[in-house]
Amino acid sequence: MRPNRFPLFQVLLVVALVVSSDFLMAGAKDKPRKCILVFGAHADDVDEIAGGTLARYTAQGYQGIYVCVTNNTAGCNIEKAPGDKWGPKFSVSSSPQMYPVDALETNQIREEECRQAAAVYGAVPVFLNFSEPEILLGRKIVVYGSEEFLKYSPQAKHDVSLATRYGEDINIVVELLQKYQPEIIIIHTLGGEKLDHGNSAYLMYLAFKKAMSKGIAVGKLWMKVDGWFLDDTAQKTGRGKPDVHIDVKKYLKTKYEALNKHLSQNGGFGKNYVAKNKAQAKETIEEFITVIDNTH
Amino acid sequence: MLFLLLSASIVLAGDKEKPRKCILVFGAHADDVEAVAGGTFAKYIGSGYEGIYVVVNNNTAGCTIQNTQNPRYGRGTRFTVSNSPHLYPVDALETIQIRQEEARNAAALYGATPVFLGYREIFIWQGRKECYIGSDEFHQYQPPGGPQISVASTMSKEVGIVVDLLKKYQPEIVIIHALGGDKDEHGNSAYLMYLAFTKAIAQGIPVGKLWMDVGGWLLDPEARKSGRGKPDVSIDIKNYLKIKYEAYCRHVSQKSIFYKDYVERGQVTPEGMVEEYITVLDNTK
Numbered sequence: 001m002r003p004n005r006f007p008l009f010q011v012l013l014v015v016a017l018v019v020s021s022d023f024l025m026a027g028a029k030d031k032p033r034k035c036i037l038v039f040g041a042h043a044d045d046v047d048e049i050a051g052g053t054l055a056r057y058t059a060q061g062y063q064g065i066y067v068c069v070t071n072n073t074a075g076c077n078i079e080k081a082p083g084d085k086w087g088p089k090f091s092v093s094s095s096p097q098m099y100p101v102d103a104l105e106t107n108q109i110r111e112e113e114c115r116q117a118a119a120v121y122g123a124v125p126v127f128l129n130f131s132e133p134e135i136l137l138g139r140k141i142v143v144y145g146s147e148e149f150l151k152y153s154p155q156a157k158h159d160v161s162l163a164t165r166y167g168e169d170i171n172i173v174v175e176l177l178q179k180y181q182p183e184i185i186i187i188h189t190l191g192g193e194k195l196d197h198g199n200s201a202y203l204m205y206l207a208f209k210k211a212m213s214k215g216i217a218v219g220k221l222w223m224k225v226d227g228w229f230l231d232d233t234a235q236k237t238g239r240g241k242p243d244v245h246i247d248v249k250k251y252l253k254t255k256y257e258a259l260n261k262h263l264s265q266n267g268g269f270g271k272n273y274v275a276k277n278k279a280q281a282k283e284t285i286e287e288f289i290t291v292i293d294n295t296h
Numbered sequence: 297m298l299f300l301l302l303s304a305s306i307v308l309a310g311d312k313e314k315p316r317k318c319i320l321v322f323g324a325h326a327d328d329v330e331a332v333a334g335g336t337f338a339k340y341i342g343s344g345y346e347g348i349y350v351v352v353n354n355n356t357a358g359c360t361i362q363n364t365q366n367p368r369y370g371r372g373t374r375f376t377v378s379n380s381p382h383l384y385p386v387d388a389l390e391t392i393q394i395r396q397e398e399a400r401n402a403a404a405l406y407g408a409t410p411v412f413l414g415y416r417e418i419f420i421w422q423g424r425k426e427c428y429i430g431s432d433e434f435h436q437y438q439p440p441g442g443p444q445i446s447v448a449s450t451m452s453k454e455v456g457i458v459v460d461l462l463k464k465y466q467p468e469i470v471i472i473h474a475l476g477g478d479k480d481e482h483g484n485s486a487y488l489m490y491l492a493f494t495k496a497i498a499q500g501i502p503v504g505k506l507w508m509d510v511g512g513w514l515l516d517p518e519a520r521k522s523g524r525g526k527p528d529v530s531i532d533i534k535n536y537l538k539i540k541y542e543a544y545c546r547h548v549s550q551k552s553i554f555y556k557d558y559v560e561r562g563q564v565t566p567e568g569m570v571e572e573y574i575t576v577l578d579n580t581k
Contacts (some may be wrong), residue, residue, distance in 0.1 A: 131430065133447045143447055145416065145429045161446040161480045162418050162428055190513055191476020191483055195446040198476055198487060205513060228475060228490060228576050239524045239574070289524070291513050 030217035032295070035182040037065035039204045041160070041196040042132075043072050043110035044262040047117060049224045050186040051255030052248025053286045054121050057184065059251065064123030065180050068114050069200040071127075071156040073135040076106035076264040101264070103135035103154060109264050116261040120254060128172065130163055130203075131156035133195060160199040164206060173207035174214070183219035183295075186288065192227020205291065212294050219295050222288035229289070242287035249284040313466075315504040315580070320348040320467040324445070324485040325417075326355050326395035327547040330402065332509045333471045334540035335533025336571045338406055340469065342536065347408030348465050352485040354412075354441040355395040356388040357419040357426070359549040386549070388420035388439055394549050401546040405539065411461065415448055416441035418480065446484040449491060458492030459499070468504035468580075471573065477512025490576065497579050504580050507573035514574070527572035534569045 036057040040046035046054065046066050058064040077100055101109065111127060118125035133144035135154055142148040144159050163169035177185075187204045188197035201223060211218045225242050234240030248255065259265075319340040323329040329337060329349050341347040386394065396412060403410035418429045420439050427433040429444050448454035462470070472489045473482035486508060496503045510527050519525030533540065544550075 133444070133450075143443060145435070145444055145447070147435060150430070150432060150435045158428070159418075159430060159444075159446075161444070161484060162430070164480050165418070189476065191474070191487060195449055195484070195487075198483070199446060199480070202476060202480075202483060202512075231494075231577060233575055233578050237528065237575075243522065290518055290522075292516060293518055 029215065030181070032183040032217045032219035033063065033181045034061060035063040035065060035180050036184040036186070037067060037176075037180055037182040038186045039067045039069065039188075039200060041069045041188060041200040042075065043068050043114040044117070044259065044265050045188070045197070047255060047259045047262070049188060050286055050288075051258055052251045053186065053246045053288075054123065055251035055254035055258075056246060056248055058121050058123060059254075062183070063180070064118075064121050065126060065176075065182065066114070066118035066121065066123040067126045067128065067176070068111070069128045069130055069160060069203070070132040070196050071129045071154060072107050072110035072114075073103040073132045073154050073156075074100070074106060074141070076101040076109055100136040100139060102137060103152065106136065106264075107154070110262070113262045113264060117258040120258040120261060126176065128176075129156050130160045130169075130200075131158060133159050133161075160196055160203060164199060164203050170203065170206050170210060173203060174210050174216070177207060177211040177218050178214075178216050181217040185218065185221050187221065187223045187291075189224050189226040189229060190291065192225075192229050198227075208292060208294075212292070219293075220290060221292040221294075223291050225287055225289055240289075243290050244288040246286045246288075247284065248286050252283065312500070313502040315468040315502040316346065316466040317344060318346040318348065318465050318467040319469045319471070320350060320461075320465055321471045322350045322352065322473075322485060322489045324352050324473060324481040325358065326351050326399040327402070327544065327550050328473070328482070329399075330540060330544045330547070332473060333571055333573075334543055335536045336471065336531045336573075337408065338536035338539040338543075339531060339533055341406050341408060345468070346465070347403075347406050348411060348461075348467065349399070349403035349406065349408040350411045350413065350461070351396070351399050352413045352415055352445060352488070353417045353481055354414045354439065355392055356417045356439050356441075357385070357391060357421055358417075359386040359391040359394050360384065384424055385421040385426075387422060388437065391421065391549075392439070395547070398547045398549060402543040405543045405546060413457065413461075414441045415445045415454075415485075416443060418444055445481050445488060449484060449488045455488065455491045455495060458488055459495050459501070462492060462496040462503050463499075463501050466502045470503065470506050472506065472508045472576075474509045474511035474514060475576065477514050478509070482511075493577055497577070502579075504578075505575060506577040506579075508576050510572055510574055525574075528575050529573040531571045531573075532569065533571050537569065 036054060038046040038050045038054050040049055054064055115125050135142050135149060135152060158169055187201040190201045190205060191198055208218060208221050222244055225240060228234055229240030319337060321329040321333045321337050323332055337347055400410050416429060416439060420427050420434060420437055422437060442448060470493060472486040475486045475490060476483055493503060493506045507529055510525060513519055514525035
């Protein structure tokens with residue numbers, strides 16, 4: 001007869017070890033990656049919302065994800081392209097009027113500017129290509145849902161506010177979170193900003209919640225402080241008081257260098273700002289409100 | 297004499313006009329006034345306030361045949377044209393008419409004035425197909441109405457329409473959906489009113505307080521812990537539940553019988569007896 005190589009107590013010990021390790025595994029949820037993702041509605045919004053913070057974290061070794069949510073079919077003015085050293089004086093027509101660039105060109109110009117800005121941070125640019133609710137055709141603004149808009153048919157997904165209703169659109173953002181598993185995500189103000197900004201923020205909020213419910217390793221969701229949060233009432237009650245303060249003094253140069261890549265928008269203003277050392281004290285700190293903290 | 301005139305005008309200048317005893321609830325869809333603030337609305341009207349019942353959208357979606365009440369079947373939503381177990385939506389134009397009529401009925405129950413702003417809902421139903429704004433089918437259908445609500449918030453002309461509404465009624469209390477805490481048309485309607493309210497204040501229109509519903513991220517643990525999501529206005533509506541749910545029941549195409557049962561069977565939770573809000577702006581100080 002062969003000797004019993006696994007006496008009962010040894011078997012029980014093995015079972016106990018397996019069970020306890022399972023418990024430990026179940027308790028220890030996956031940690032998010034050292035990654036910061038800034039979710040801007042338009043091409044230059046990442047820099048506006050959190051340029052200094054993105055620069056600071058990427059300098060510390062975080063992977064930076066520079067997201068542009070809409071397709072940018074409006075908001076590019078010829079006069080803003082820098083023609084000389086300091087200001088946006090360039091004009092095709094030499095007219096004092098501002099002439100908008102057409103939708104398709106705007107889309108191309110702003111995407112290119114975006115790529116260059118992301119490169120300043122060493123970040124990965126991501127274009128989600130949701131439809132902006134306005135396009136410029138000639139010098140005419142054409143609104144989403146109108147016949148001209150439909151005829152033009154810009155290549156894009158749904159309008160952002162509409163996207164917040166669609167599981168498939170929210171899932172596009174959930175997949176982004178799954179891919180990068182960011183520790184920090186920064187959005188525009190929920191309910192405190194104009195349409196694409198507020199709606200993009202809400203789209204990410206929905207996706208973040210969905211990601212959490214799926215066990216995707218996401219960390220913290222911060223939002224910019226704007227709109228009604230800045231009103232006296234919200235300041236007095238403390239609702240509008242930020243709880244995250246990032247010192248970006250050393251990263252202002254990177255932030256404004258990135259902003260300056262958006263030639264069609266600021267055309268040198270940001271450059272002046274840094275070159276002339278005109279950063280106000282409040283510019284040296286970027287502040288946010290924590291919407292969700294999934295790290296606890 | 298000059299001194300008297302000067303001091304009188306200083307007193308007048310300092311004495312800003314007071315808002316009227318009027319409560320305005322700004323609901324995105326036909327039954328949102330009830331959902332956001334039905335009890336509060338009933339309570340204030342009961343104490344002598346004028347009630348303004350606003351429906352922001354044109355309601356081209358959200359009406360389901362099976363929800364239509366049929367007295368032959370008593371309780372429950374069992375009526376169906378086809379006897380099918382599936383839900384079939386009513387077409388866009390019919391939905392506009394049905395839901396507007398339901399809103400009028402509900403407003404009448406409170407003794408309030410209904411106002412329909414007619415902004416385009418982002419969906420319509422055609423047959424059993426959902427068509428969204430921006431699509432070819434939506435455009436061909438051309439439902440009546442103003443621009444989509446989120447687009448409206450960028451147009452000063454549209455914000456001006458809401459400012460005119462505030463100018464007309466000069467409400468002491470305005471209630472909106474949660475800013476940034478609710479689905480598209482809810483949040484965007486709230487933002488439209490927020491913009492109009494701040495513009496009205498800037499123009500010296502006597503508006504009082506802007507309260508918002510507590511929804512979305514404001515209900516999350518972080519907002520609860522930090523106090524950001526903690527309401528600062530609590531209205532006891534115990535004595536007004538009946539009217540709230542009766543008004544709800546006027547929206548026959550939505551929940552009709554469910555809410556009637558809710559009150560009759562005494563299923564209102566203690567939380568349901570209080571409606572709570574966050575003060576967004578207070579222009580009375």
